[in-house]
Amino acid sequence: MKKFFTFLSVFFITGIFALSTNAKTLNLAMDADPVSLDPHSQLSGGMLQYSHLVFDPLVRWTQDMDFEPRLAKRWERLNDTTMRFYLREGVKFHSGNEFTAEDVVWTLDRLKRSPDFKGLFEPFEGAKVVDKYTVDVITKKPYPLLLNMATYIFPMDKDFYSGVDENGKPKDAVVKVGESFANSHESGTGKYKVTYREQGVKMILESTGYYWDKNSPGNVDKIVLTPIKKDATRVAALLSGDVDFIMPVPPQDYARLERTKGVKLVTMAGSRIITFQMNQERKEELKNRKVRQAIVHAINNPGIAKILMKGKATPAGQQSPEGFLGHVPELKPRYDLQKAKELMKEAGYEDGFELSMIAPNNRYVNDEKIAEAIVSMLGKINIKVNLTTMPKAQYWSEFDKQVADMQMIGWHPDTEDSANYFEFLLMCPSKETGYGQYNSGNYCNPKLDKLILASQSETDIEKRAKLLKEAARIVYNDAAYVPLHWQHLSWAGKDNLEIEPIVNVMNFPYFSDLVIK
Amino acid sequence: MFAFVVRRIVQALIVVFVISIISFAIKNNVGDPIRQITGVSVSEKERDELREKLGLNDPVYIQYFRFMKKAVQGDFGISYFYKKPAVDVIIAKAPATIELVLVSSFIIVFLSVPLGIYSAIYPKKLFSRFLMGGSIVGVSIPVFLTAIVLIYIFSIQLGWLPSYGRGELVNINGWQTGFLTVSGWKHLILPSVSLSSIMLPLFIRLIRSEMMEVLESEYIKYAWAKGLDKYRVWFVHAFKNTLLPVITVGGVQLGITIAFTILTETVFQWQGLGFLFMEAVERSDTSLLIAYLMFVGIVMVVVNTLVDIIYGLVNPTIRVTGSGK
Numbered sequence: 138m139k140k141f142f143t144f145l146s147v148f149f150i151t152g153i154f155a156l157s158t159n160a161k162t163l164n165l166a167m168d169a170d171p172v173s174l175d176p177h178s179q180l181s182g183g184m185l186q187y188s189h190l191v192f193d194p195l196v197r198w199t200q201d202m203d204f205e206p207r208l209a210k211r212w213e214r215l216n217d218t219t220m221r222f223y224l225r226e227g228v229k230f231h232s233g234n235e236f237t238a239e240d241v242v243w244t245l246d247r248l249k250r251s252p253d254f255k256g257l258f259e260p261f262e263g264a265k266v267v268d269k270y271t272v273d274v275i276t277k278k279p280y281p282l283l284l285n286m287a288t289y290i291f292p293m294d295k296d297f298y299s300g301v302d303e304n305g306k307p308k309d310a311v312v313k314v315g316e317s318f319a320n321s322h323e324s325g326t327g328k329y330k331v332t333y334r335e336q337g338v339k340m341i342l343e344s345t346g347y348y349w350d351k352n353s354p355g356n357v358d359k360i361v362l363t364p365i366k367k368d369a370t371r372v373a374a375l376l377s378g379d380v381d382f383i384m385p386v387p388p389q390d391y392a393r394l395e396r397t398k399g400v401k402l403v404t405m406a407g408s409r410i411i412t413f414q415m416n417q418e419r420k421e422e423l424k425n426r427k428v429r430q431a432i433v434h435a436i437n438n439p440g441i442a443k444i445l446m447k448g449k450a451t452p453a454g455q456q457s458p459e460g461f462l463g464h465v466p467e468l469k470p471r472y473d474l475q476k477a478k479e480l481m482k483e484a485g486y487e488d489g490f491e492l493s494m495i496a497p498n499n500r501y502v503n504d505e506k507i508a509e510a511i512v513s514m515l516g517k518i519n520i521k522v523n524l525t526t527m528p529k530a531q532y533w534s535e536f537d538k539q540v541a542d543m544q545m546i547g548w549h550p551d552t553e554d555s556a557n558y559f560e561f562l563l564m565c566p567s568k569e570t571g572y573g574q575y576n577s578g579n580y581c582n583p584k585l586d587k588l589i590l591a592s593q594s595e596t597d598i599e600k601r602a603k604l605l606k607e608a609a610r611i612v613y614n615d616a617a618y619v620p621l622h623w624q625h626l627s628w629a630g631k632d633n634l635e636i637e638p639i640v641n642v643m644n645f646p647y648f649s650d651l652v653i654k
Numbered sequence: 655m656f657a658f659v660v661r662r663i664v665q666a667l668i669v670v671f672v673i674s675i676i677s678f679a680i681k682n683n684v685g686d687p688i689r690q691i692t693g694v695s696v697s698e699k700e701r702d703e704l705r706e707k708l709g710l711n712d713p714v715y716i717q718y719f720r721f722m723k724k725a726v727q728g729d730f731g732i733s734y735f736y737k738k739p740a741v742d743v744i745i746a747k748a749p750a751t752i753e754l755v756l757v758s759s760f761i762i763v764f765l766s767v768p769l770g771i772y773s774a775i776y777p778k779k780l781f782s783r784f785l786m787g788g789s790i791v792g793v794s795i796p797v798f799l800t801a802i803v804l805i806y807i808f809s810i811q812l813g814w815l816p817s818y819g820r821g822e823l824v825n826i827n828g829w830q831t832g833f834l835t836v837s838g839w840k841h842l843i844l845p846s847v848s849l850s851s852i853m854l855p856l857f858i859r860l861i862r863s864e865m866m867e868v869l870e871s872e873y874i875k876y877a878w879a880k881g882l883d884k885y886r887v888w889f890v891h892a893f894k895n896t897l898l899p900v901i902t903v904g905g906v907q908l909g910i911t912i913a914f915t916i917l918t919e920t921v922f923q924w925q926g927l928g929f930l931f932m933e934a935v936e937r938s939d940t941s942l943l944i945a946y947l948m949f950v951g952i953v954m955v956v957v958n959t960l961v962d963i964i965y966g967l968v969n970p971t972i973r974v975t976g977s978g979k
Contacts, residue, residue, distance in 0.1 A: 172691070172735060180693025252700045253693045313691050314708060315732050336736055337933065338925050365818055365923050366933065369802055373817040377809035499936075530685030530938040551695055561695065571697045 161653040162359040163634075164380040166371050170340055170364040174331060175319035176291050177311050180253035180551070182644055185289075189645045190342055190360070191231075192291035192325030195222055195241070196284060198553065200641050202460050204284050208236065208292055208326060217279040217596065218262070222287070224270040228349045230294040232324040238264075238272040243295040245274070251311045256571075257286065257551055260593075278594045281601055285552045294324035328353075328649035329360060339363055348649070355650040375400060375629060381653075382630035384646070388447055388502055394629050403636045406451050407626040407644070408458050409549035410558065411501055413494075413511070413619040414578035420492055420542040423578075427484035429616035434477035435518045436511055438470050442622045445503050445510060450622040455609045456548070456558040458623050462598065463555030463605025468613050470620070477518050489519025495536070496545040500529040502624055508545060536577060544577045547624065553643065555605045559589045563617055580617040659963055666959045673951035674725070677944045678718050685938035687734045721944070730945035735937050740945035743930070749829045750820060750926035751915055757842055758850035758911075762857055765850075770861025771893060774869065777862075786862075789855030797914050801848040801921040808844060816841050818923035845922045852914055853907060860903060864896040908957070912950065 171187035172179055188194070195209040206212075209222040228236040242264040248254045249261065260282075262275040276283060298309045298319060308318040323331055326349070329342035342360040363380065365371040368387035374380045376397060386394065386402060394402040415423045415432065422428050442450040451458070455468040481487055496508035505526045512522040522543070527535065536544055550557030565581035566573030572586070588608045595601040612618065626644050630636050635652040688701050688710070705711050709720065721731065730740045773782035809817035821837035823830045832838025868874060869892055877887045916928035923929070927946065934942040 173737065179691060180696065252704060253696050255700070256695060256697050312737070313704060314734050315737055317737075320737055337930075363819065363923075366936075367920060367923065370805070370818050370921060370923050373802075373805045373810055377805075377813055377817045379809075379816055379818065528685075528936065530690065530936055531683075532685075533689045534686045551693075568698070571699070574695075574698065 160358040161356050163357045165360055165362045166365045166374055166380040166383045173320045174323040177251040186645050188291045190329045191323055191327040193327055195287040195290045197288050218276045220274050220283050222272050226270050228326050230324045230326055231330045232294055232297040234294050234296050236326050237269050238266040240292040240295045241272045242266055244292045279596045281596045282552050282554055297324040353650050354652050357651050384628045386627040386629045388449055401632045402629045404449055404625045404627045407624050408642055409547050409624045410456050411547045411621040413543050413545055416542050416578055418579040422490050425484050427480045431477045431480035433616045433619050434471050434473045436514050437472045438621045445506050449625040452622045453620040457555040461555050462602050465606050465609045481518050491521045492542040494522050494524045494543040495541040496526050497529045497532040498526040501547045539577045556589050556592050563612055578618055585611050662959050662962055666955045669955050677947040681940045687938045687940050690938045691734050731941035733939055733942040735939045740942045744949050747927050747930045754845055757846040761850040762853050766854055766857035770858045774862045774865035789858050792855035797848055797852050798917045798921050800851045804844045815844055845918050845924050849918045864899055868892045868895050
């Protein structure tokens with residue numbers, strides 16, 4: 138009987154494959170194309186999306202934030218600082234070389250040399266070959282996020298990238314500005330290889346035909362990626378049928394796409410939190426905890442999420458979204474105008490004061506409108522806000538200079554972990570340690586720093602969750618910053634595309650698994 | 655004559671010099687290129703190292719001299735985004751803009767001349783009045799709105815024409831042309847119509863008013879009195895004399911057309927120089943930005959200088975007034 142079922146399922150699977158073998162092309166439009174073919178040249182969403190097409194990570198995130206084996210078949214923790222990965226056998230790079238443990242060691246070394254990735258891989262000592270298909274990844278201290286980081290290890294072809302190119306330059310150099318071998322050549326293990334690339338215009342990716350993942354339902358053999366920067370043009374391209382899939386989708390077009398026959402919109406709660414920081418060093422009044430609490434209470438962030446964001450955002454009371462270790466369910470948005478007024482009175486600022494605010498106007502969804510809404514909300518507790526908005530190209534240097542009392546920043550943790558928010562946004566800013574790099578509020582609480590530092594080497598999940606939860610409560614009570622909402626992610630495509638199964642919170646759609654009906 | 659030419663060339667060099675200074679002066683105000691090429695979580699130390707390596711920490715005047723020294727040898731630096739020499743990037747994108755401007759110039763010429771003449775000859779007719787009214791509307795609608803409306807009607811609603819890009823291209827010695835394929839032509843229609851929408855009404859009105867003025871002049875009256883054929887009077891005697899001011903204005907409008915290509919190309923994702931410029935601003939790709947400004951500046955200066963010199967040859971009075979003394 139069992140045999141019969143096995144036979145039946147094999148029959149069905151092969152049947153599905155036979156049906157899906159006719160070549161499918163996906164015309165894909167994104168707001169930008171990959172800046173390089175070298176996955177280590179820049180740490181950005183675009184480059185990671187590219188890496189998932191042309192390379193494979195050791196492990197990857199599933200939709201429900203679990204780890205899924207990719208080039209690593211399985212793994213086990215040997216001790217506090219070592220994780221052993223058992224690699225998939227018989228995987229070939231695009232160059233024809235075979236994938237082995239050597240490539241993992243080499244890739245990790247290169248990551249530690251890349252200016253963009255070296256910070257993330259700082260806790261790593263390196264990797265050691267055990268045998269051809271087994272590798273030990275070693276961290277300097279016990280490190281709870283080892284697997285999270287393994288999602289960033291996309292093994293590169295060691296032999297392919299070794300030696301020198303025709304200009305006598307080493308092929309493995311990580312070059313951020315200028316030409317290099319790795320910037321224009323690739324050899325990964327991914328389903329697709331790059332067959333044509335004109336930067337900023339078009340990239341064509343074609344299936345190698347020998348991809349190792351035979352269980353993947355994906356039937357797209359060719360992807361034509363066109364960057365379309367302008368939101369309206371990108372949407373028009375989908376509506377007119379010139380492209381099959383677009384990302385991101387501008388929120389003003391959500392309703393329209395939902396209405397239109399033949400296309401569908403897919404959204405998903407994301408982990409990018411939008412916040413305002415309140416600079417306590419620039420502005421005396423903001424040193425007062427009551428004033429900060431009043432500001433948080435005065436801002437109607439559920440309203441912003443509902444009206445401005447058209448429901449495609451989740452109002453936040455803390456940084457970590459649901460599902461993250463360290464998320465505290467009872468920390469809810471605190472909009473309460475009456476209480477805000479009382480707090481201002483208690484603080485002795487009943488008559489209010491004036492403060493300056495900056496926000497970008499093309500970085501986050503509706504960033505400028507959100508800032509404008511907040512200006513009028515703060516007006517209700519007599520805080521007069523002078524708002525300046527600017528394009529993102531100019532914004533970040535102004536942000537670093539801390540030119541205003543309140544500054545907007547959105548944050549998505551590269552590690553998909555709660556501690557990352559604190560490390561960059563709320564720990565005491567310090568040039569030496571590098572923590573608090575984007576803490577323009579200058580909130581500094583040694584107790585919080587201690588909790589987060591402890592969480593970095595706490596491998597016991599229960600204990601770690603406790604530390605992170607306490608940290609979240611501290612900054613909530615201190616009103617260390619203004620939490621607004623988590624931005625939703627959005628994709629849209631023709632309705633013969635099965636988009637839902639391939640998208641995830643990281644915004645790396647796994648196109649190799651995409652099914653076109 | 656020789657002194658005139660030398661003087662014009664010296665003037666041109668000064669203009670190029672001023673452009674180079676201006677483009678360098680704005681360089682630090684369009685944002686930090688290092689920010690654009692590094693991830694957000696990259697530490698300040700790493701960024702500083704990169705800045706040092708690219709020479710961005712040096713005083714502006716040292717950067718300027720280094721840039722000029724290389725620029726006179728034709729090296730305008732490396733684009734931060736494209737990771738290629740900026741000049742190569744600009745040259746690769748130029749054909750797209752040239753083809754777009756060429757096609758829309760044809761549209762302008764072939765429509766504005768007959769329409770302008772018609773409305774000058776029959777100013778009272780309904781069609782002329784319609785043209786005049788329509789041209790006011792045409793001038794007042796911003797080009798990006800025209801473009802979006804065209805996309806909405808012809809791409810989304812009717813589905814006749816593509817909404818973005820250049821379509822299939824044929825590569826002839828590095829010149830990527832869309833003139834040789836059907837898809838290339840289809841992609842050209844909407845952008846070139848939008849681009850011409852701004853200049854076309856202007857030229858119709860210009861030709862009309864010039865032509866009406868000429869039709870009032872003594873020699874036309876004489877031609878009528880002589881009993882010449884009406885088509886000969888209109889097209890040979892009157893129209894010929896309308897052209898001179900039209901061509902002069904047309905030359906001046908070239909600069910404005912380049913500015914409008916920025917808008918048109920951005921809406922249609924037309925991969926030309928205007929689009930490149932917009933992208934470079936958004937990405938703080940300062941080296942590419944400076945190279946673009948220098949390139950466009952030099953092209954404009956060279957064209958204007960040549961025109962001036964030719965004018966000087968043809969019309970000696972210009973030389974006299976040009977001396978300014």
